[in-house]
Amino acid sequence: MRVDALVSEGERVEQGQPVLRSRRHPQMVLVAPVGGDVAALDIGPGRRLSSIVFFHDGKAGRHVHEAARSADDGGTIRAALLAGGLWTMFRSRPFGRIAAPQEMPAAIFVMAADSRPGAPSPAIAINGREEAFARGLAALLQLTNGPVYLCHDKAYAATGATPRDDRLRPALVGPAHPHGLAGFQMALRHPALPNAPVWDVHAEDVAGIGAFLVEGLVPQTRLVSVAGPALREARLVRCQPGADLRGLCYDILKPGPHRLLVGCGQEARWLGPWHRQVTALAGRSEAPRRNWFSKALKGASRPMPIIPTAALDHAFGGILPAAPLARAIAANDAETAVQLGALSLLEEDLALADFVTAASPRLSRMLRAMIDQIAREEAA
Amino acid sequence: MMRGIWDRETVALLMLAAVFPLALTWLLSSGLEGLVRLGFTLVVAGAWHLIFMLARAQPPSFAGALCALAIAVLAPLELGPIPFALGISFGVVMGELAFGGWGRNIVNPATITIAFLGFGFASAPWPQLPVQLGWSVLPAILIGTLFGVMPWRVVAGTVIALAAGSMLAPLPQQQLIAAGVVLVLLVCDPVTAAATPLGRLAHGALYGGLVVIFALNWSAGQPVQIAISAALLAALSAPLLDDIALRIWQARRPRLG
Structure with a gap:
């Protein structure tokens, strides 16, 4: 993302104050997750955002977005979300990017279910915020002309505050992973296409949007689960977006080397957008030493063949044809993969298939390469 | 990175575990003759897996043993070692290894071997299964x-x-x-x-x-x-x-x- 800085190092900012502006879409900004002083602003070559660090100061106060409080139709809500930095909560598929400011989604999936092992329950995240959630759902209905799917699990109790609208479609999602992933619900109910993008957004973020449109305040925290074998205990925390993962883990780490993963298995240092899970694994990330023979054996037969078993079928939830899709992705056969529903999927949706089959190279990486290629062809 | 278990070799080993009762029953009923036959198919199929590992860096698979067992149980009898070895070689190489090993083949190599031997040596008697x-x-x-x-x-x-x-x-x-x-x-x-x-x-x-x-x-x-x-x-x-x-x-x- 190429950005212009709106603040300089050492400047005092309020929580929710715009600090960076996208160069490609000037109406889209990023806001300060905490109030305080800008400690370091690192913008790399080509004005690509590298990192921005704040010193937290509780006395800095919160920025009020006045325009958000009066937003009442699709256009003003869109402008308010862009100006309040809440636009990055939407993920647009195919291609899994932040939606373009003028993009009109064919449908929006609100994920009030998350079947990932150890993921924080969305029902806990929006507990007590039913009114804000209903306001957020009403706002989503104004952002699209298509349906809004509310995918929820049994823990989520449908409240009376849910607005009545024939475009709002509640959908009960089974408890087994991967049924609670947006990609599979999309593939099942409303497949994403390049000319008809579909957005997904977490229920907690919908409640945040609702609160933002009432009070004009950017949500301060996100419910995040911190777990893993390298920790003494698992914990569920409300922390600011963009938190330092080491800060979330340092007081409960077991001694010894460890790695911190975010989301579905990427090593990272910061909590990015859409991430609600932090996992600490014991051990180092270095590959074991290999001699020339094992290297030749392992290099010549990649990608490893994936044997179609019941485990693979379960990893695709019985929603998509597992073996043909895995073969198409491994063979980089984009045409077949698109016909079999690959455009609705992202890396996180194939993480389970990668895990159970120990695929090498990872299916999720091959899928990312494939959809990037499709995106380049679409753009050309 | 943590990994699941359902890779190729686990599946091949579980397939072997599944056919173990059948293999044992067959060995008990066919005796020494069956043991020699199974050993022969294992050696020929294993040799080809070894050759493809050394020549084409293709990792060998336990599925080769599954294929050898199927050939030993079902192939026509009284062929003599050279025609039998030729048939196994044809099936294992052209049916599996030439495609890149187990997991990339389109027809089971044992099916190809047995069909090849059956069509090629039409007068050889087929086994009577107990x-x-x-x-x-x-x-x-x-x-x-x-x-x-x-x-x-x-x-x-x-x-x-x-x-x-x-x-x-x-x-x-x-x-x-x-x-x-x-x-x-x-x-x-x-x-x-x-x-x-x-x-x-x-x-x-x-x-x-x-x-x-x-x-x-x-x-x-x-x-x-x-x-x-x-x-x-x-x-x-x-x-x-x-x-x-x-x-x-x-x-x-x-x-x-």
């Missing part, structure tokens, strides 16, 4: 489908087709035993069976249906010969069945936007 081998099929199918390495839909399709066929005209006992053993050793191979739910049912039903048709109309056909021919034809049509199943799935999928 009755207890038919019973050992049941635990093999149970283990394989419980662990999910054998597609249960193929088994279900076969059982439905054989039951329907038996209602038309009762099949001889030898035919049922041969059909069961071939089902476990060749048709339920997860790599070469159809890979979609509907395709798997159709694959099993096609195999069972062909066994019934051949048993009723092929007067000179031996039970094992009939089952092998049905397995070969069903395996060759598995991609077609998958394609039809995928087109049905696509037609029923929501088309929006």
Whole structure:
């Protein structure tokens, strides 16, 4: 993302104050997750955002977005979300990017279910915020002309505050992973296409949007689960977006080397957008030493063949044809993969298939390469 | 990185565990002769796996042992070592290793070997399978489908087709035993069976249906010969069945936007 800085190092900012502006879409900004002083602003070559660090100061106060409080139709809500930095909560598929400011989604999936092992329950995240959630759902209905799917699990109790609208479609999602992933619900109910993008957004973020449109305040925290074998205990925390993962883990780490993963298995240092899970694994990330023979054996037969078993079928939830899709992705056969529903999927949706089959190279990486290629062809 | 267990070699080992009751029953009934035959097929198939590992850096697989067992149980008898070795080499190399090893092949190498030997040496007698081998099929199918390495839909399709066929005209006992053993050793191979739910049912039903048709109309056909021919034809049509199943799935999928 190429950005212009709106603040300089050492400047005092309020929580929710715009600090960076996208160069490609000037109406889209990023806001300060905490109030305080800008400690370091690192913008790399080509004005690509590298990192921005704040010193937290509780006395800095919160920025009020006045325009958000009066937003009442699709256009003003869109402008308010862009100006309040809440636009990055939407993920647009195919291609899994932040939606373009003028993009009109064919449908929006609100994920009030998350079947990932150890993921924080969305029902806990929006507990007590039913009114804000209903306001957020009403706002989503104004952002699209298509349906809004509310995918929820049994823990989520449908409240009376849910607005009545024939475009709002509640959908009960089974408890087994991967049924609670947006990609599979999309593939099942409303497949994403390049000319008809579909957005997904977490229920907690919908409640945040609702609160933002009432009070004009950017949500301060996100419910995040911190777990893993390298920790003494698992914990569920409300922390600011963009938190330092080491800060979330340092007081409960077991001694010894460890790695911190975010989301579905990427090593990272910061909590990015859409991430609600932090996992600490014991051990180092270095590959074991290999001699020339094992290297030749392992290099010549990649990608490893994936044997179609019941485990693979379960990893695709019985929603998509597992073996043909895995073969198409491994063979980089984009045409077949698109016909079999690959455009609705992202890396996180194939993480389970990668895990159970120990695929090498990872299916999720091959899928990312494939959809990037499709995106380049679409753009050309 | 943490990894799951369902990679190629785990599946191959579980397949071996599933057919273990069948292998043991067969060895007990065939004695030393069977042991020598199994050793011979293992050595020839293993040699080719070794050659492909050294020449093409293709990792060997335990599935080679599964293939050797199927050949030892089902191939025609009294061939002599050189024709037998030639047949195994043809099947293992052209059916599996030339495609890149187990997991990339399109037809089970054991099916190719046995069909090749059967067509090439038409006067060689086909094995008569003992009755207890038919019973050992049941635990093999149970283990394989419980662990999910054998597609249960193929088994279900076969059982439905054989039951329907038996209602038309009762099949001889030898035919049922041969059909069961071939089902476990060749048709339920997860790599070469159809890979979609509907395709798997159709694959099993096609195999069972062909066994019934051949048993009723092929007067000179031996039970094992009939089952092998049905397995070969069903395996060759598995991609077609998958394609039809995928087109049905696509037609029923929501088309929006």
